[in-house]
Amino acid sequence: MAQRVLSGIRATGRLHVGNYLGAVKGMLTLQDDPAYETFYMVADVHALTTPYKVEELAINRREVVIDYLSVGLDPNKSTLFLQADVSEHAELAFYLSSLVTIARMQHLPTFKDKVKQHPDAATMALLNYPILMASDILLYQATYVPVGIDQEPHIEVAREIARSLNTRYGLSFPEPKRFVTPGQYVPSLTGEGKMGKSVEGSYILLSDDLETIKKRIAKVPTSSTVGGEMTGGLKTLFTLAQLFMPDSWKSYEAAYSDGTLKYADLKHDLSVAIYKELEPIQKRREAIAQDLRAVDAVIEEGALKAKRIASQTVQSVRAAFGLS
Secondary structure (H helix, E strand, O other): OOEEEEEEEEOOOOOEHHHHHHHHHHHHHHHOOOOEEEEEEEEOOHHHHOOOOHHHHHHHHHHHHHHHHHHOOOOOOEEEEEHHHOOHHHHHHHHHHOOOOHHHHHOOHHHHHHHHHOOOOOOHHHHOHHHHHHHHHHHOOOOEEOOOHHHHHHHHHHHHHHHHHHHHHOOOOOOOEEOOOOOOOOEOOOOOOEOOOOOOOOOOEOOOOHHHHHHHHHOOOOOOOOOOOOOHHHHHHHHHHHHHOOOOHHHHHHHHHOOOOOHHHHHHHHHHHHHHHHHHHHHHHHHHOOOHHHHHHHHHHHHHHHHHHHHHHHHHHHHHHOOO
């Protein structure tokens, strides 16, 4: 029997290079392996955990599905769906919340970071984010979750909850593991933290053309002299160079070490390399976006497939909890 995989990206905007390297590449690898049954959602309910605009969320839900299709996720191989279309995600999350203490959630570094970003929006939804994520994973009894390294604390929460379900209630949930990709942590273009949609100037969108990429990369802060300790911005450039220029990045590192590196050359060559990988994705996206009925059909079919499995899981948990 194939092992199940679950992953998802929040519907807070179009996909960026960090999403692509940290999650999507792993999603593609597992999709094309017959040993796995893959479920990939748009995490629109998760988008409610931080401030958002209703009109933008309504648009972004479908836009992320189009991005999924354009990068190569195949509805004939993977179940693609919107999280909100499968109400069992929210229902199971409430049941699972009875197994986790408030203190456990408050001490997660991810929660603390989000509170710093949104001090006036520290809601119960934000506190319960990891429990909803655990629900996402356990609904499909997934064994692997292709996400970035920053999500590891949440995967650990899912493992703890799976153990509680199994020991307290005699269920048999697998303890999920993070599927690691080479781009498991993509740093911000600002040189601080990770690349993310919530920080302006930190990301490159998959839809960016060459000139836009050049402008974004040009703003990455670099030191005034070569050699010595790398700044955060330089570390970002070299991380991206390793991922997008695997055959040539070492020559730039050698030039940095011997004091001959020209930052402008590195930034130009890196911009071209990034665009070269994104261009075919953009062309596929343009074609896919011409037929929104087909996109909506993928969403509808995916929800039906996901709901069949999710409902079975919820029924088993309800029975174990004495609710049926």
